Amino acid sequence: MNFPYSLWSKLILLAALLAFPALDMPFYAELVAKTLLFGLFAMSLGLLVGYTGLASLGHAAYFGIATYVVALMTPGYEAASFWLTFPAAVLISAASALVVGLFVLRTKGIYFIMVTLAFAQMAFYLFHDTALGGGSDGIYLNARPDATLFGSKLIDLDKPLHLYYLIVLVLVLGYLFLQRILQSPFGRVLAGIKSNEHRMRSMGYPTFRYKLAAFTIAGGIAGAAGYLYAVLFGFITPELLSWHHSADVLLMVILGGMGSLGGAFAGAVAFIAMQEIFSSFTKHWQLVMGVVIVVVVLFLPGGLVAIPRRARAAFFGGASDE
Amino acid sequence: MDFYSFLIQVLNSIQYGLLLFLVASGLTLVFGIMGIINLAHGAFYMVGAYLAFGLTSLTGSFVLSILLGIPLMLVIGALLEWALFSFLYERDHLEQVLLTYGLILIFEELRSLIAGDDVHGVAAPGWLSASIPLGDTMSYPVYRLVISGACILLAAGLFFLIQKTRLGMLIRAGSHDRDMVQSLGFNINLIYRTVFALGVALAAFAGMLAAPVSSVFPGMGGQVLIVSFVIVVIGGIGSVWGALFAALLVGFADTFGKVFVPDFSGVIVYVLMAAVLLWRPEGIFSKK
Numbered sequence: 059m060n061f062p063y064s065l066w067s068k069l070i071l072l073a074a075l076l077a078f079p080a081l082d083m084p085f086y087a088e089l090v091a092k093t094l095l096f097g098l099f100a101m102s103l104g105l106l107v108g109y110t111g112l113a114s115l116g117h118a119a120y121f122g123i124a125t126y127v128v129a130l131m132t133p134g135y136e137a138a139s140f141w142l143t144f145p146a147a148v149l150i151s152a153a154s155a156l157v158v159g160l161f162v163l164r165t166k167g168i169y170f171i172m173v174t175l176a177f178a179q180m181a182f183y184l185f186h187d188t189a190l191g192g193g194s195d196g197i198y199l200n201a202r203p204d205a206t207l208f209g210s211k212l213i214d215l216d217k218p219l220h221l222y223y224l225i226v227l228v229l230v231l232g233y234l235f236l237q238r239i240l241q242s243p244f245g246r247v248l249a250g251i252k253s254n255e256h257r258m259r260s261m262g263y264p265t266f267r268y269k270l271a272a273f274t275i276a277g278g279i280a281g282a283a284g285y286l287y288a289v290l291f292g293f294i295t296p297e298l299l300s301w302h303h304s305a306d307v308l309l310m311v312i313l314g315g316m317g318s319l320g321g322a323f324a325g326a327v328a329f330i331a332m333q334e335i336f337s338s339f340t341k342h343w344q345l346v347m348g349v350v351i352v353v354v355v356l357f358l359p360g361g362l363v364a365i366p367r368r369a370r371a372a373f374f375g376g377a378s379d380e
Numbered sequence: 381m382d383f384y385s386f387l388i389q390v391l392n393s394i395q396y397g398l399l400l401f402l403v404a405s406g407l408t409l410v411f412g413i414m415g416i417i418n419l420a421h422g423a424f425y426m427v428g429a430y431l432a433f434g435l436t437s438l439t440g441s442f443v444l445s446i447l448l449g450i451p452l453m454l455v456i457g458a459l460l461e462w463a464l465f466s467f468l469y470e471r472d473h474l475e476q477v478l479l480t481y482g483l484i485l486i487f488e489e490l491r492s493l494i495a496g497d498d499v500h501g502v503a504a505p506g507w508l509s510a511s512i513p514l515g516d517t518m519s520y521p522v523y524r525l526v527i528s529g530a531c532i533l534l535a536a537g538l539f540f541l542i543q544k545t546r547l548g549m550l551i552r553a554g555s556h557d558r559d560m561v562q563s564l565g566f567n568i569n570l571i572y573r574t575v576f577a578l579g580v581a582l583a584a585f586a587g588m589l590a591a592p593v594s595s596v597f598p599g600m601g602g603q604v605l606i607v608s609f610v611i612v613v614i615g616g617i618g619s620v621w622g623a624l625f626a627a628l629l630v631g632f633a634d635t636f637g638k639v640f641v642p643d644f645s646g647v648i649v650y651v652l653m654a655a656v657l658l659w660r661p662e663g664i665f666s667k668k
Contacts, residue, residue, distance in 0.1 A: 113474050161654050164661040168417050168473050168617065172609040173657065176650050179606050183646030301606065305419075305481045312478050345489035351482030355475050356467060 102279035104322030111252035116178025122299030124284030155277020196295030397631020398531035406579030412618020422605025428587025457580030616663025
């Protein structure tokens with residue numbers, strides 16, 4: 059077969075992910091699962107930041123809202139249905155993004171950054187100060203959702219292996235969905251909005267609606283990632299909606315390099331790897347993280363995905379923008 | 381609610397609002413003039429509060445800690461501008477967000493390394509610790525009135541500096557056309573450095589003033605930063621008048637929200653912002 063290089067690398071990555079549980083390392087399997095769902099989360103923000111030019115600093119809100127949806131739909135020790143809770147979590151996250159989008163998309167540039175942050179903070183306080191979701195103490199998800207389908211218990215989310223493959227599946231579907239959107243006329247319009255919104259509007263595109271649609275989709279996919287997070291870890295706190303969490307996911311996107319889904323994913327992998335490595339040797343790992351961030355911004359514009367290109371340019375000379 | 385408790389809440393609102401103004405004015409100036417979004421601005425507030433805590437324990441005098449702390453923060457501000465922020469002027473807002481977020485992590489961890497993660501109280505100077513009796517049972521601390529007074533003086537000074545002095549004229553000119561000011565023979569880099577250092581010192585001063593009232597604790601910077609963002613959004617970016625008006629509005633909304641709807645007090649400020657966004661997306665005092 060004659061697949062292009064990038065497709066080969068993705069298939070190899072997928073094969074590695076599918077084969078990973080065979081190594082039988084439960085701790086690392088959970089870490090990989092966590093990385094994957096953050097990769098999905100980062101890709102959803104990548105749709106906004108990288109492709110539409112909307113730098114949201116409040117994206118954790120939709121991730122967090124989905125975690126609360128599954129927790130609140132599972133009040134006792136009785137498992138709720140996966141087939142009910144998963145669509146509900148995604149839809150409610152998307153609906154929240156739709157409502158917030160109506161406000162925040164009226165603003166641009168730096169305002170947009172601040173306003174998305176402020177709305178996420180509003181959601182944070184809603185869960186933090188009221189008794190709705192256990193307040194500042196957070197809430198436990200006592201029973202993982204039940205994925206019984208037509209009476210058959212083919213998928214059992216209480217088994218780590220099943221959950222792992224579910225996360226891989228959702229990631230792949232999410233990736234394909236985003237990829238499909240970006241290659242559609244809709245995605246082209248988003249790209250047009252990013253490079254020149256005025257021109258798109260004067261060509262007759264209702265740019266506000268396109269941006270709102272992108273914002274809603276990104277919120278829904280972030281919700282899917284949040285749902286998986288809640289099911290994987292079973293413990294939910296308002297911190298998941300906090301602006302530090304929003305900043306983290308924005309970091310992943312920028313770290314990886316904007317303008318490609320793979321970049322956002324790579325950024326998530328790099329971020330979580332750094333987090334794990336730094337925190338293993340110091341309690342003050344955020345200090346190291348902060349220094350890394352500052353250095354990346356000052357010396358590595360374009361993010362991690364630009365490294366091979368820059369290295370090639372450095373070795374072979376010639377234009378670095380090849 | 382009787383008259384005296386109402387009066388106390390009004391005074392608290394004004395004091396909180398004015399304190400927020402000191403932080404937000406620096407944020408709005410740095411953005412309006414230099415085009416930089418600075419997430420680390422709240423960290424300067426936090427550093428100011430911890431400086432007040434540390435220097436008060438060292439020197440034994442709160443006033444002395446402020447007198448030492450402000451020049452120190454001016455120097456730190458100028459150094460940061462020289463070492464980091466001066467590279468950000470031509471960059472994308474996203475990169476500014478990223479770098480300044482990195483700075484927050486650095487400042488917070490340094491704070492944790494140096495001062496620990498505990499909550500500390502800072503004593504207001506003895507001669508300011510009196511209270512003015514209100515009615516039979518209530519009283520109002522003099523120190524809070526002093527905060528409001530200091531903020532009003534500083535706000536007046538800031539307006540004078542920007543509107544009436546030669547430096548202020550250059551600052552305003554620089555916000556319109558950086559290259560033109562430079563080609564007229566003024567050192568624009570020096571002007572920017574001054575503005576930035578001033579913003580840092582204002583935020584730190586607010587933190588120092590707040591320390592005896594709110595005590596010093598981890599995360600205090602982030603809290604103030606986000607409220608300051610709301611103020612800048614409501615007031616309009618770059619408008620110092622707008623920041624003053626919005627800061628007082630937020631002060632009142634937050635203080636009275638805590639009294640009437642304690643469960644939703646955290647949300648009220650953001651609802652206010654949402655309302656302003658619907659009405660005037662560019663902020664109340666924007667010139668556009």
